Amino acid sequence: MTCPDYKGLMMGYLDDELDEHQKKKFTEHLDQCPDCQNELAEFNELKKLADEAALTEPQDELWQHYWKNIYNRFERTLGWICLSVAAIILLIYGGFKLIGEIIQDPTVDVVLKVGLVALIVGLAVLFVSVLRERLYLRKKDPYKDIRR
Numbered sequence: 212m213t214c215p216d217y218k219g220l221m222m223g224y225l226d227d228e229l230d231e232h233q234k235k236k237f238t239e240h241l242d243q244c245p246d247c248q249n250e251l252a253e254f255n256e257l258k259k260l261a262d263e264a265a266l267t268e269p270q271d272e273l274w275q276h277y278w279k280n281i282y283n284r285f286e287r288t289l290g291w292i293c294l295s296v297a298a299i300i301l302l303i304y305g306g307f308k309l310i311g312e313i314i315q316d317p318t319v320d321v322v323l324k325v326g327l328v329a330l331i332v333g334l335a336v337l338f339v340s341v342l343r344e345r346l347y348l349r350k351k352d353p354y355k356d357i358r359r
């Protein structure tokens with residue numbers, strides 16, 4: 212066998228896929244051939260890099276995905292909280308102002324006054340109810356966003 216023949220065995224040797232006979236012949240040649248020794252070292256280096264890449268890449272992606280999810284959840288929670296606070300303030304402030312004005316206005320019919328008050332109170336109650344439901348679901352199912 213000549214050097215190029217042994218080079219054909221090199222990848223098999225690195226992957227430990229040679230039979231005992233091939234392995235023996237290859238290592239025997241390797242002992243007396245610096246050329247093949249160098250090449251084996253280079254192959255080994257390449258293989259190590261390839262193995263490392265294969266190991267680290269999916270893990271990096273996993274971590275990126277993980278952090279993206281955490282961030283998304285944080286972002287959505289923050290957005291939801293800000294929106295809720297703003298809505299509650301506007302609803303209560305606007306609602307009370309409107310109720311006060313309507314009730315003090317002698318030209319507005321009593322029935323209309325009662326209707327408007329009921330409408331605003333109803334909206335506020337519904338809003339708080341939906342908010343509580345959302346917060347409850349969020350607490351109960353913390354991995355909802357990750358699964359999605």
Ligand SMILES: [Zn+2]
Nearest residue numbers: 214244246247
């Ligand atoms: Zn050789």
